[in-house]
Amino acid sequence: MKCKLKIKGLDCANCANELEREIQKLDEIENATISFMTERLELDFGDNNKEEVLRKVKKVIKKEEPDVTIEEA
């Protein structure tokens, strides 16, 4: 399963790349891409429960970049 989210509040492209890497580290995530230019976060979470995945992703974001918010596109 894949989903697309709006991601707001990113300071810079490098921070976006780092956040992307941290999200990718999650076991439930098969692939994650952040586009700094279009402010999109694309997640491929395989067969995992979407709610559960989003909760974990939000946790990572809160730890890495507290000013960043995500919402369903």
Added chain:
Amino acid sequence: MKKKGIKIIIALILFIFAMAINFENVWINNGIFILSYIIVGFEILRKAVRNIFRGKVFDENFLMAIATIGAFAIGEFPEAVAVMLFYQIGELFQSYAVDKSRKSIASLMDIRPDYANAYRNGNLEKVDPDEVQIGETIVIKPGEKVPLDGRIIEGNTNLDTKALTGEALPREVGKGEDILSGCINLNGTIKVEVTKKFGESTVSKILDLVENASSKKSKSENFITKFARYYTPAVVIIAVVLAIVPPLIIEEASLQDWLYRALSFLVVSCPCALVISIPLSFFGGIGGASKMGILVKGSNYLEALANTEIAVFDKTGTLTEGVFEVQKVEVAKNDNQNETKGFVQNNTEASISLNNEMESARTYTSLITQEELLKIASYAENYSNHPISKSVKKAYGKEIDEKQIINSQELAGRGIEAKIGVQNVLVGNEKLMNEKEIEFTKCNNIGTVLYVAIDGKYAGYILIADKIKDDAKNTIDELKKNNIKQTVMLTGDRKEVGEAVAKEIGIDTVYTELLPDGKVAKVDELLKTKSEKGKLAFVGDGINDAPVLALADIGIAMGGLGADSAIEAADVVIMTDEPSKIISAIQLSKKTMKIVKENIVFAIAIKILVLILSALGISSMWQAVFADVGVSILAILNALRALYTKA
């Protein structure tokens, strides 16, 4: 952003004030410096403190905080403020540029319709396009966007298709024609029967495609991400070593001097300008391409286009119109005038000239004129639904008086035998002529030839062929000028037809009589012949060639607005029917790649140079901060060039 700008201006004024007026009391001066620093740098300090607790030591906020506080500590007050001030100016400029290009793309893609005028309980109401069902009638007034794909059932108008196709001239449409969502209705009110749901409509597909374009990252982006990952820690570690080791091992080395050099290092440790300039260039390139009616599905494809080595084209619908048209009408010449009693006429002009080949005026005798030949053939073909018959009737273009068709009979695989008025007419291929023992002159032109005989006498022929697109030849010429090593054409058509088309437009290699899986096999073979870095681009019209589009390094679908499968299967979608757009796409890709390379080389070179000079103690912190911010601004300005490319 505005708030940040004001802070920077206040801080800058205080900074210049303190620099210009050297107060006798150093502490007044330093106080102003510190005030200026806090105004401009508070946000950075706050984030830096927060990040230390998270263990993020290579965070740029933290690094900037260390560099500036360090400078204060060794008594370099003006430098400390300058570093923070110019770092913030660079950041502000960066967010301005990003914002501007985001907006520019957004306005480009401002094709999302807000509402549709649909009938609800007999009244015309504005409703969400999402709620409109297939088969409903909607009304589109002048100035409104076409909200859903549909067919006009009433009215005429001109449509502005610029946002979709990059085409500046409006398109005239009338009853019975299909129109695409995303166009703007210019002057007439039209009633449209909806043929697709909003989610399936052209406008949704395009928006979706553009919004997702940057999620496929290019190699250059990945390179720079990786570079940034090692660059910052490396610079920071060297800075620490510089601050500690030389003062310990070199006797006359002063701790303050080396600390200063180490702090200069930190100033250039932030890779952000470099990191942002690459996706910004690609973003600009993709945006520039959509302005021209070329949709690129990802940075990686834009990057690959620049390395195109082999360009493979499908024939029908890509290089040719895919529509059969009468190309030539030739009447039989008669050498022996004695044989043509009663029918002799003098033709002093070629009355029909198709395919832009103006036949020179000539005088000879023949049975009938070209116009009459076409007329007779149209009458004979009147009841046939074969595409060939349709094209003959279309070329004749006049009403057919069916009373004159006494009878007409289709002879399968050969043609038609008919009685038109008093004349017995035969229209068909070589077989038919041979069968009826009619002497005729064989036509060697490429295409489908219809021979016409009247009352047992050969009267002439009509040549019907698929028309080559106007810009096809130019496209192939330009491809060669753009260093494409090989151009290939694949077609399911007959050998003679395929080879003739290839020859006319100057294609290097042609493979004919291919079935769809044959095309896949050929592309597979060609993929093996290219160099490692080179890319193979396949250009098709998206009908039946989805497997080939997927197999090629870059699958380009043309006139993609028509075929549903094309937008999904292709990597690049050309919205118009012009093959020449491929040239624009390749040139834009090359321009973008040049900008990307300039930025990578330029930014890395300057950073390394400043690092070396700082380590040697030649350059000061001043130069470091100017070099760093200067590089950022130049790289961003350079990246923005990709967006402003002329079609």
